[in-house]
Amino acid sequence: MFSNRPLSYLIWESVLQNIDANKRFFLYQQCPALRQTENALPLKVDTLLLDGSVFTVNDAVYKVGIVRKYHTDKGGSAVECDVYGFSEHLQSDGVFLGFVKEKEEELREVRKGKAILLGLPDTADKSEKLEMLTKFINETEEVLYRANLRRNKLPPPFDHFLQVKVSTKYGFREIERVGYIRTISDASDSLFKAVFQKRNTIWIKKLEIENSELLERNLGALNVNLKVRIRNMTIKWGVFMENIQNVLDYENHPLETIEISRDHFVRQENILYHPIVNTAQKLIITVSESDLSELINKRVHVRKTSNTRNKVIALVNHWLENGKQIRSCFSFEIHNKLDAKNTIKEIEEENRKMNWDLKLNVLPTGSRIPPNA
The missing domain is CATH 3.80.10 (Leucine-rich repeat, LRR (right-handed beta-alpha superhelix))
Structure with missing residues (x-):
């Protein structure tokens, strides 16, 4: 008893x-x-x-990391960022525009590479390469979408929160989440x-x-x-x-x-x-x-x-x-x-x-x- x-x-x-x-x-x-x-x-x-x-x-x-309300990465961001999710070193307009231009060029090149790869015969690693390129394209498009919102001073598509997270070999748990102030x-x-x-x-x-x-x-x-x-x-x-x-x-x-x-x-x-x-x-x-x-x-x-x-x-x-x-x-x-x-x-x-x-x-x-x- x-x-x-x-x-x-x-x-x-x-x-x-x-x-x-x-x-x-x-x-x-x-x-x-x-x-x-x-x-x-x-x-x-x-x-x-x-x-x-x-x-x-x-x-x-x-x-302690920064997470987004609807698109949360489990780890959160470990660096300070603005309301659009861009890190501190991109706060200057000149640096930011250079970053966007570089991303746009990367996206064009990767799309060309994917188109060429689609026309090639099937091989053992073709599907893996296509998956990798598709993932890169999707991630870059999301970055450019947020960049366009920032350039046009439109509302961001998410809210940021500070999150305390404890991770162990058995998983993780969120202790607390508060506004990013x-x-x-x-x-x-x-x-x-x-x-x-x-x-x-x-x-x-x-x-x-x-x-x-x-x-x-x-x-x-x-x-x-x-x-x-x-x-x-x-x-x-x-x-x-x-x-x-x-x-x-x-x-x-x-x-x-x-x-x-x-x-x-x-x-x-x-x-x-x-x-x-x-x-x-x-x-x-x-x-x-x-x-x-x-x-x-x-x-x-x-x-x-x-x-x-x-x-x-x-x-x-x-x-x-x-x-x-x-x-x-x-x-x-x-x-x-x-x-x-x-x-x-x-x-x-x-x-x-x-x-x-x-x-x-x-x-x-x-x-x-x-x-x-």
Whole structure:
């Protein structure tokens, strides 16, 4: 028999902490009585991906897009547009007219191509090509129809709405749809704040930052007492460490790994020497053109670098002159077998010539580096 007796506070705490983060967001939205408790408990996230105005929590993608009332694409448009559905870069009359002219020329050429194809003998791929050309013609005609309405200042054939959509491997659901009176950025900010703003503690196994605009715009709006624990972080573009160090509890809970791409060096050259990077158990560099011996973090894996031989030789020479720090470990990926073979041969020759006591371990790609290396 089922009991109507409500769960106690302690049981609710235990249950909520072990529920998937996305289900907790849904409970927060649907059950106002649980909100204070839900916000106070650590939010456990397996994977958080930030990419512009889109963010992904575990397997759920949260996206704000522009949709049309009667001709809705499931994904919605991810860019701002006018009432006729044309993106911001086409707002100038000169640019717009050039765009229309180009589309008209494309349409004429494709129609000619379709007419020629119709006169040819049937082949295995003829129907597929005809279907592709027909689809292109229909889509282009629809674009030119809207362009004609805009040029003649006639009413658009649809209304635009901002839509919040959550997608998972099981499908998608629309959370909310409102009139298109705000920008996508503003709406995305509101969505991000609704999910994270009032929380006290967030535990993230893996944080991946493709684009940090959403994060940096909203850091100031988060709970001043928020502490975030991250095990693994990948930065591909655009985040200043100073902006996240106040919420990241890296002193008590250092990162296990932090991976940084070369793009980041362009924007923030000293990122490799930031305390968050220095205290991480392992630093992974996607592309390295820097002097590896200058890195403070001495457990480094380089996914790609130019002239691996010279990098290794320079590193060993630095150790011979200055001493090798305890627990220093540098590893390099070389995906081309011939390049790997030649590089290893060159380093071994240098090892013999210089009388180094250098141990060179060659591991298959994807192998774990021994903990005592």
